[in-house]
Amino acid sequence: MHSPLLAPALMAYAHHLAAFVLMIALCIELVLYSRQPSLREARILQRADLWYGLSAMAVIALGLLRALYFEKGWAFYSQNGFFWTKLILLGAVALLSIYPTVRFLKWNARLREGLAPEISEREFRLTRMLIGAEVLLMVLVLLAAPLMSRGLWMWGIG
Numbered sequence: 001m002h003s004p005l006l007a008p009a010l011m012a013y014a015h016h017l018a019a020f021v022l023m024i025a026l027c028i029e030l031v032l033y034s035r036q037p038s039l040r041e042a043r044i045l046q047r048a049d050l051w052y053g054l055s056a057m058a059v060i061a062l063g064l065l066r067a068l069y070f071e072k073g074w075a076f077y078s079q080n081g082f083f084w085t086k087l088i089l090l091g092a093v094a095l096l097s098i099y100p101t102v103r104f105l106k107w108n109a110r111l112r113e114g115l116a117p118e119i120s121e122r123e124f125r126l127t128r129m130l131i132g133a134e135v136l137l138m139v140l141v142l143l144a145a146p147l148m149s150r151g152l153w154m155w156g157i158g
Contacts, residue, residue, distance in 0.1 A: 008070040015066055018058035023138060025052035029100065030131050035124045039116045042107055049104045052097070060090065071149075081153035082144045089141045096130050096137070103127055 028048040032041055063086075067077040077083040107117040119127075147153065 008066070011062060011066050011070045015059065015062040018055045018062055019142070022052060022055040022059055023135075023142075025049070025055060026131065026135055026138060030128075030135055033100075033124075033128060033131060035119055035121070037116060037119075039111065039114065042104075042111055042117050046104050046107065046111075049101055053101065056090075056094065056097075076151070076154075077148075079154055079156045080148050080151070081155065082148035086141050086144045086148060089137050089144065093134050093137045093141070096134050100127050100130055100134075 025048045029045060029052065032045055032048070034041070037045060067083070068074055071077075103119075103123060110117055
């Protein structure tokens with residue numbers, strides 16, 4: 001039995017799953033990142049950052065597919081202030097994530113040698129602050145989502 005509601009429900013599920021994976025990976029980074037991570041912790045941080053990046057791409061792709069084909073349609077979303085707020089926040093999160101990702105990737109040479117990364121105090125503070133800011137902005141994205149879906153802050157429709 002095929003239902004016209006099945007595809008949108010599965011797309012919503014995939015989108016939400018990707019968002020949960022993103023938040024889990026980001027929280028792993030926030031909790032595990034330290035001034036002197038062990039070799040094991042450094043490898044976990046790199047894997048978490050990889051999952052974070054992959055899930056972020058999935059969130060964007062699935063969200064756009066939902067907006068264009070599976071939910072209320074582009075006319076609804078393009079006139080919704082919370083939709084644009086979400087996109088701006090996600091863009092800010094993406095920009096903030098560049099520095100931590102580059103830092104984690106620079107650990108590769110030491111990790112291949114079986115050595116834990118060396119992190120300066122400045123690098124630690126900046127990376128920690130950026131990861132914390134990413135978490136905060138993602139919490140705001142998660143607040144904007146239900147406000148958007150309920151049609152709050154609409155303009156230009158009429």
